[in-house]
Amino acid sequence: MNASEKAGSIRFENVIKNYGQVTAVKDLSLDLEPGKLITLLGPSGCGKTTTLRLIAGLEMASAGSIFVGGKDVTNLTATYRNVSMVFQSYALFPHMSVFENVSYGLKVSAVPSAETRERAQDALAMVGLAGFGERLPSELSGGQQQRVAVARAIVLEPEVLLLDEPLSNLDAKLRRSVREDIRAIQQKLGITVVYVTHDQEEAMAVSDQIIVMRNAGIEQIGSPRDLYLQPVSAFIADFIGDANVVDCDISDVKDGIAEIQFGSASYRIAIEGEIPTQSRLVIRPETIRLSSYSESCRISGEVGYAAYLGNQVQYTIHTELTDLFVIDNRMDGYFPIGSRVSLDLDDSRLCLVEV
Amino acid sequence: MRRTTGLWLIVGFFGYCLLPWYMVGDGFLSFSWLSEFGAGDTAPAAFLATAQGRPWLAPAGLSLLATIPIVLANGASTRRAWALIAIAGTGLVMTMLQGFMIQHFPDFPFIAPFLSGAAQMQPGFGAGAAVTLIALLFMITTGVAYLGKGRADAFVVGLIGLIVALVGVFVFFPLSQVLVRAFELPDGSYALTEFVPRFFSSDIWSLKCLVGSGSCGPAVNSVLLATMTGTGTTLLGLAFALVFTRTFFPAKRLLRVLTVIPIITPPFVIGLALILLFGRSGAVTELVADLFGAEKTRWIYGFWGIYLAQMLSFTPIAFLVLIGVVEGVSPSMEEASQTLNADRWQTFRDVSLPLMRPGLANSFLLGFIESLADFGNPLVLGGNYNVLSTEIYFAIVGAVADPAKAAILAIALLSLTLGAFAIQRRWVGGKSYTTVTGKADSGQHADLSPAVKAACYGTALPWAVFTAIVYGMIIFGSFVKLWGYDNSFTLDHYIRAFSVDFTNGIRWTGVAWDSYFTTLSISTIAAPLTALVGLSTAYLLVRQNFAGKNAFEFGTMLSFAIPGTVIGVSYIMAFNVPPIELTGTGIILIIVFVFRNMPVGVRGGIAAMSQIDRSLDEASITLGANSFTTVRRVIAPLLGPAMLAALTYSFVRAITSVSAVIFLVSAQHNMATSFIVGRVENGEFGLAIAYSTVLIITMLSAILLLQLAIGRRRLRRRDRLQSPAPVRSRLPSLLPAGRTK
Numbered sequence A: 001m002n003a004s005e006k007a008g009s010i011r012f013e014n015v016i017k018n019y020g021q022v023t024a025v026k027d028l029s030l031d032l033e034p035g036k037l038i039t040l041l042g043p044s045g046c047g048k049t050t051t052l053r054l055i056a057g058l059e060m061a062s063a064g065s066i067f068v069g070g071k072d073v074t075n076l077t078a079t080y081r082n083v084s085m086v087f088q089s090y091a092l093f094p095h096m097s098v099f100e101n102v103s104y105g106l107k108v109s110a111v112p113s114a115e116t117r118e119r120a121q122d123a124l125a126m127v128g129l130a131g132f133g134e135r136l137p138s139e140l141s142g143g144q145q146q147r148v149a150v151a152r153a154i155v156l157e158p159e160v161l162l163l164d165e166p167l168s169n170l171d172a173k174l175r176r177s178v179r180e181d182i183r184a185i186q187q188k189l190g191i192t193v194v195y196v197t198h199d200q201e202e203a204m205a206v207s208d209q210i211i212v213m214r215n216a217g218i219e220q221i222g223s224p225r226d227l228y229l230q231p232v233s234a235f236i237a238d239f240i241g242d243a244n245v246v247d248c249d250i251s252d253v254k255d256g257i258a259e260i261q262f263g264s265a266s267y268r269i270a271i272e273g274e275i276p277t278q279s280r281l282v283i284r285p286e287t288i289r290l291s292s293y294s295e296s297c298r299i300s301g302e303v304g305y306a307a308y309l310g311n312q313v314q315y316t317i318h319t320e321l322t323d324l325f326v327i328d329n330r331m332d333g334y335f336p337i338g339s340r341v342s343l344d345l346d347d348s349r350l351c352l353v354e355v
Numbered sequence B: 001m002r003r004t005t006g007l008w009l010i011v012g013f014f015g016y017c018l019l020p021w022y023m024v025g026d027g028f029l030s031f032s033w034l035s036e037f038g039a040g041d042t043a044p045a046a047f048l049a050t051a052q053g054r055p056w057l058a059p060a061g062l063s064l065l066a067t068i069p070i071v072l073a074n075g076a077s078t079r080r081a082w083a084l085i086a087i088a089g090t091g092l093v094m095t096m097l098q099g100f101m102i103q104h105f106p107d108f109p110f111i112a113p114f115l116s117g118a119a120q121m122q123p124g125f126g127a128g129a130a131v132t133l134i135a136l137l138f139m140i141t142t143g144v145a146y147l148g149k150g151r152a153d154a155f156v157v158g159l160i161g162l163i164v165a166l167v168g169v170f171v172f173f174p175l176s177q178v179l180v181r182a183f184e185l186p187d188g189s190y191a192l193t194e195f196v197p198r199f200f201s202s203d204i205w206s207l208k209c210l211v212g213s214g215s216c217g218p219a220v221n222s223v224l225l226a227t228m229t230g231t232g233t234t235l236l237g238l239a240f241a242l243v244f245t246r247t248f249f250p251a252k253r254l255l256r257v258l259t260v261i262p263i264i265t266p267p268f269v270i271g272l273a274l275i276l277l278f279g280r281s282g283a284v285t286e287l288v289a290d291l292f293g294a295e296k297t298r299w300i301y302g303f304w305g306i307y308l309a310q311m312l313s314f315t316p317i318a319f320l321v322l323i324g325v326v327e328g329v330s331p332s333m334e335e336a337s338q339t340l341n342a343d344r345w346q347t348f349r350d351v352s353l354p355l356m357r358p359g360l361a362n363s364f365l366l367g368f369i370e371s372l373a374d375f376g377n378p379l380v381l382g383g384n385y386n387v388l389s390t391e392i393y394f395a396i397v398g399a400v401a402d403p404a405k406a407a408i409l410a411i412a413l414l415s416l417t418l419g420a421f422a423i424q425r426r427w428v429g430g431k432s433y434t435t436v437t438g439k440a441d442s443g444q445h446a447d448l449s450p451a452v453k454a455a456c457y458g459t460a461l462p463w464a465v466f467t468a469i470v471y472g473m474i475i476f477g478s479f480v481k482l483w484g485y486d487n488s489f490t491l492d493h494y495i496r497a498f499s500v501d502f503t504n505g506i507r508w509t510g511v512a513w514d515s516y517f518t519t520l521s522i523s524t525i526a527a528p529l530t531a532l533v534g535l536s537t538a539y540l541l542v543r544q545n546f547a548g549k550n551a552f553e554f555g556t557m558l559s560f561a562i563p564g565t566v567i568g569v570s571y572i573m574a575f576n577v578p579p580i581e582l583t584g585t586g587i588i589l590i591i592v593f594v595f596r597n598m599p600v601g602v603r604g605g606i607a608a609m610s611q612i613d614r615s616l617d618e619a620s621i622t623l624g625a626n627s628f629t630t631v632r633r634v635i636a637p638l639l640g641p642a643m644l645a646a647l648t649y650s651f652v653r654a655i656t657s658v659s660a661v662i663f664l665v666s667a668q669h670n671m672a673t674s675f676i677v678g679r680v681e682n683g684e685f686g687l688a689i690a691y692s693t694v695l696i697i698t699m700l701s702a703i704l705l706l707q708l709a710i711g712r713r714r715l716r717r718r719d720r721l722q723s724p725a726p727v728r729s730r731l732p733s734l735l736p737a738g739r740t741k
Ligand SMILES: Nc1ncnc2c1ncn2[C@@H]1O[C@H](COP(=O)(O)OP(=O)(O)OP(=O)(O)O)[C@@H](O)[C@H]1O
Pocket: A019, A022, A023, A024, A042, A043, A044, A045, A046, A047, A048, A049, A050, A051, A198
């Protein structure tokens, strides 16, 4: 199947969703390219599921317009949208066999039965469950049920596939392999996938683009790399990976370079466009280099806590300004609790965010 | 847009142009209207409006015509949706209006000229009108769906519209007619001022019996009786519940059976059995007279007789409610109390009983309401003790028919039951301490203290024996020639009722066959319809969100709080005249059953559907199934037990119900219960009781058949699956499930 042509773009124009007094999504606008895997990431209750359900047509927007594949679907019910969904609970029909589950969508769309059979078998094979057709969902393991749910959704060759926390019921090992499978299927079919997750590592691992949501709105959209290296806010910096977000003074800005004071040290940071008047400095823990204390260092501190994790050591360092979280993965030395250390920051890996 | 609206447009034109608009005298299904198609009153509206000069029937047809361009237009837009709503809405409203205006206000200045001379009464709406109006209704709802309301789902919006319309026409409209009638004066005019003095007149509310000078008004009698019954059934029910859950009483299954039988017993049958026991020539009366030379009295006809009958009828309901309550008391609370060194009696008094208090109050109110609404027992045993439900009946069928009085009494009764329901929901409903938490609660219930145990056994067991004797009476009495006078064995009653003559083919010669077949066919039609309406409503309540959902729920549950007598009165007041003229037909019986019993289907459906994960429907919908397909293929198969319960319940209720039915039966469509009541009034107890026995056996077999048909099939392959959990509302728990929430 040459599905990449079928892949649909998704566009929201000022979409609002209210549940009575609660605003679950407020004034959301976005434009997603077809054929990409996009994750919705954010803390609990920020509106991810609601956004997904708005795309599916399971909720109707209170205001604004929604387009899928360039077509206005704002007032179109879920039945007639070319969008499939994999539910967190899988939502397999308990009274139908695996095969009946997978062929359900084809059957209700009146696809001829021979073709239905073939396509359902193909979909089951694609998720590695050929031969499981006669079983009932209750006779499958959690991971297998999850695959059936995926097969059931992709068999319809939808323009957009939605997944709401598809891996949250699986154990850590299985999560890794299933998420890779999902990515592989997405690549193979070339469809647009919108994927909701809580887990930022999962999001980083599979996405082309990540949408970080917060308080019913979008905080930042970008590739995993953009989000990590160029967070727009302290919230993002903290949410995507670990970060020390600390106060600093901006002493000078010119030619796209900001000069900032952090304690007695000063650093030069490349910036794009305006910088917010009130900024904070983001220091990623793995960019801090620790060495034995020397008089000449710019920042010094005392090891408050050290945790040896095998492939890295995590430190909490008390400095005169603030506590810093440091990850040392070079593993070329170990600083016991109470020892004094020097800290080196790499100018090129620092960035500024809005307060 | 095109598909759905196009379909309804065709249906609408079919109704408007091809079906007889008005009721057909000898019944639509006689198809006599086909042979003289287009002539006289049996013509379709298209003919009536044009050839026969009845322009007031034109709006419906014109609005159908006007929607054609919208239906044919490609694509949906908000403007088109609004236009569709406006046009179809106008047609619907104008058509309803003309029906009522011509009937009730033919002289109204704005319409009289339009009616020209033709202000002669029209017959009531018939098949054509019904089909056309429904088509217009669905065009409106489809338009609303295209505005993006109700998740833009035409099926859902249509279902909401349909149920709102049905409840409006068959619950609220009749009630409004009772209200209107209550303001009517004897000369036919209406006055607001007369209502208050008449409503509060001493005829209804007199308290004389309390001060010992004469008899009380029926309202006071009803309340007294209801209070006594509520208290009595609650105490007895509690005793049974404690025996059932907290002791090792060996014959628990038997107790269960005793609690199910009353549900399938027509309400007056207990009264009948009591007459056989305690009447002037009753078995016990004779015995006591022989042994002690006591005078034979008619004490059973009056307060104590009704009270006894109601206790027998409603104790099972209290029992079923209280089993849940007693079981709901968390064992760990009792264990906690015992570890604090309380003995068993102290634990019961200080912990268990207070925790059960809301449940007890609930059970009391249910008994209270049941007693108020009870019609069969007071009718059979009433004597001089007048209660509201029977007074309403006599105001309609008595020597001097007085609809205004019936209406006022009905309002009194309705206020009492609605009041009790309001109290139940407000005051008891939210205050349950015994809710089941998600936390697994193991542990042992405390044993009963010896005193409590003795008290429970001492009341429950004799009562169970008594109940068994009463039921034994029903079977026994049907084989006795003339009760009390000639106690020889006979099959005469059965033969008279159910004889069949095979000489020239089969001839149903027994006197009961007519009403028996009517009852069976009407119940068989009504049961699936009730289940359908009830479960559809439940689906909307559980699965859909829409504006006005609370009002919708109230409206659909309201008919539960309305005593059958009030429904009966309201139906004859509302549906005796055009435009909706249904009295004398079988349809009105079906309708009354559907809307009276629907709330139980709703409750059962809600309970069952809440256990089916919502994402199952959503999955189906995102897979391209529409809501209708989803309901059919995903929800309905998972609703097996609830469907069975709703079916069984509505079938049984349709067979046993007497209060509403007795107003609505006709010579052509007589129901078993009203036939039996007629025999009782003639003193033909043997026949009456033989017929009742056959009814009970019929219901038992029907229940078993339904269980077999639906129950087994579902369980065959699916019994291994864990979700959804089986629904608890099997037959025995039906009543409390319906009434507690
Ligand atoms: N049906 C509803 N009625 C009322 N409020 C709702 C409803 N559904 C969601 N909400 C509210 O809308 C907000 C967003 O909910 P949503 O389910 O989209 O969050 P989420 O980001 O998916 O959270 P989680 O990560 O916990 O799943 C929440 O505050 C929630 O309480």
